[in-house]
Amino acid sequence: MFHKRLLLVAMTAALAAAAQAAPKPEAGATAAATPAAAANPFFSASTLQYQAPPFDKITDATFQPAIEEGMKQQLAEIEKIANQSDAPTFANTIEAMERSGALLTRVAKVFFALAQANTNDTLQQVQRDEAPKLAAHQDAIYLNPKLFARVEAIYAARDKLAADEKFLVERYHRQFVRAGANLSEADKATLRALNKEESTLQTEFQNKLLAGTKAGAITTANKAEFAGLSDAELSAAAAAAKERKLDGEWLLPLQNTTQQPAQAELTNRATRERLFKASTERTEHNDANDERATVARLAQLRAQKAKLLGYPTYAAYSLEDQMAKTPDHAIKLMTDMVPATMAKARGEAAQMQKLIDAQNGGFQMGPWDWQFYSEQVKRNEFKLDESQVKQYFELDRVLKDGVFFAANKLYGITFKERHDIPVYQPDVRVFEVFDADGKSMALFYADYFKRDNKAGGAWMDSFVDQSGLLGTHPVVFNVCNFSKPVAGQPALLTFDDVTTMFHEFGHALHGLFSNVKFPSVAGANTPRDFVEFPSQFNEHWAQEPSVFANYAKHYKTGAPMPAEMLKSIKDSGTYGQGYATAEYIAAALLDQAWHTLPAGAEKQDVDKFEAEALKRYNVDYALVPPRYRTSYFAHIWGGGYSAGYYAYLWSAVLRDDAFYWFKEHGGMTRENGQRFREMVLSKGSTMEMDAMYRAFRGRDPSVEPLLETRGLKTPPAGATGSSGASK
Ligand SMILES: [Zn+2]
Secondary structure (H helix, E strand, O other): OEOOOHHHHHOOHHHHHOOOOOOOOOOOHHHHHOHHHHOOHHHOOOOOHHHOOOOOOOOHHHHHHHHHHHHHHHHHHHHHHHHOOOOOOHHHHHHHHHHOOHHHHHHHHHHHHHHHHOOOHHHHHHHHHHHHHHHHHHHHHHOOHHHHHHHHHHHHOHHHOOHHHHHHHHHHHHHHHHOOOOOOHHHHHHHHHHHHHHHHHHHHHHHHHHHHHHHOOEEEOOHHHHOOOOHHHHHHHHHHHHHOOOOOOEEEOOOOOOOOHHHHOOOOHHHHHHHHHHHHOOOOOOOOOOOHHHHHHHHHHHHHHHHHOOOOOHHHHHHOOOOOOOHHHHHHHHHOOHHHHHHHHHHHHHHHHHHHHHOOOOOOOOHHHHHHHHHHHHHHHHOOOHHHHHOOOEHHHHHHHHHHHHHHHHHOOEEEEEOOOOOOOOOOEEEEEEOOOOOEEEEEEEEEEOOOOOOOOOEEEEEEOOEOOOOEOOEEEEEEEEOOOOOOOOOEOOHHHHHHHHHHHHHHHHHHOOOOOOHHHOOOOOOHHHHHHHHHHHHHHHHOHHHHHHHOEOOOOOOEOOHHHHHHHHHHHHOOHHHHHHHHHHHHHHHHHHHOOOOOOOOOOHHHHHHHHHHHOOOOOOOOOOOOOHHHOHHHHOOOOOOOOOHHHHHHHHHHHHHHHHHHOOOOOHHHHHHHHHHHHOOOOOOOHHHHHHHHHOOOOOOHHHHHHOOOOOOOOOOOOOOOOOO
């Protein structure tokens, strides 16, 4: 996942633009005269390499004053731009906006990174206080009539501009219109109120979900109930219980998805059912963490917002500036795949029921049994044992000899770990990135282990965006939720985890290779249905033979993975794709259902709405629940993927199609990598995505490679692929 949190980073070019320029006097910095402000590390650009955040000086107390002052400064800058007497030009208006808000961007990027990856009560309170103010701040910019008049004047004369400037002006103009710049004053006031409420509800959703997920952990004082877990996992479960003052017990924390990794191992059927229910009902207990009223109002509110802005539904509004353009295009991509996908999933279920019957199980499989028997079928069929496989995926080796190694082969870059750059938590690691010619180019942070104060899933974002205008280098980070080993034990990953690591690093590469002038269009600041393309594309290299052989070595002996196990991993590549694709499509269609509610719709009964929507799209199959049910679907209620969860599949079409281009042109070569870097990864959002893709591929994307890769049609000889992890 690529996190575009809050409107602040999601839509506000002016804000996202306002990156860390070389230290310069900032307008309105008078407040820095007070002693408290003078000591605030955000009030001036960081003096660390590439303006890396000074985490040794940043404390919880520094965020709120810096956010407040940052908004004040940016508003003053915006007022100055809007009220100047000079005729509007690209330089005095658009470029000036790109330069504005340096302090706010500096603090907001760090604040939202920590609010997701390392939160606490203080940060949550700041988020509650500031989120609605930030939404209002954005409105104050986009609903400023004088500023919009200047943008319109430049837009009208845009044909005289350079290509990247023209594209940027069109983007600004669209953003202003979409933010309500053309509305009457009364409608603007209504929109402001809706935006404020939306941001408050989104924060409320995130905080309840974190609490509900934490509370949903299952515990036992009877070790037998957790039978099937490895000794290392049991030690981790005991440590997790101890951390919550449950000495002598064992605790399994919930992951963000419906299905939990432990389901594959737990031999006690009642425990599996308990874990499944804890997961699916985590935010539906009619208590303080119940999300249903929150999400029902969010859906209704977004429909109201769409109507106000002149769109039939929120999805229509949301997809207009995406590569897909309309909800119909997005929905069709998925519904076209429903028959083959559901048939494959039902086939997988039948195979498992046969196994259960052969073992005289005497029961009909439930959804909580799927992973467990799937694992057994996999073991029988492919002789794959996850606990054995894991021993070949030691985290540090996967990172350096796999992820970094692949990036070196394709793009020539190298990495050096830095221990002198401050971090926000001891588990976080920092690497300096060097280009093919040996020149230092960027910083990369990695925060891989699960923590109770970290949101679920995996994502990438930046502390500093690249910009030629501001002279900034990329400072990007990856956050994951891999199981943390007990002290002294190696961190062993599943192959899914390995794929996630490659995925998130694919996002990182998008940020690292950015080579644009304007910060608001740098790196991964692209439409959502494109942004998952570089990340999913990078997953493919995890299975490239020369890469795999370089990192998949036994953690104790260093021996390469036995040929048979490797063959099994490859052969099993499309196994389970019925389930994986079905659970994803169910969630993505649920997202579209919620966001195609017409404007006047009543507040919905969440449980009833969900059931009916799944039925309508023929994905109501009890054995394959959606990857996220409505009440804990963070992508669409708390993150930046509202009406956009389909984007993973859309991007996956590009991913597999682009990978086939590599196959057709000699595979993993430096030359091919360089071409991809120059034509795709360096371009950010400086042109239309379909044109960018066409230039690289030589034609429009085709869905065929994806269907073949997932085994949803007869594959040609030699086609292999990875499943999409980290969704
Ligand atoms: Zn992603």
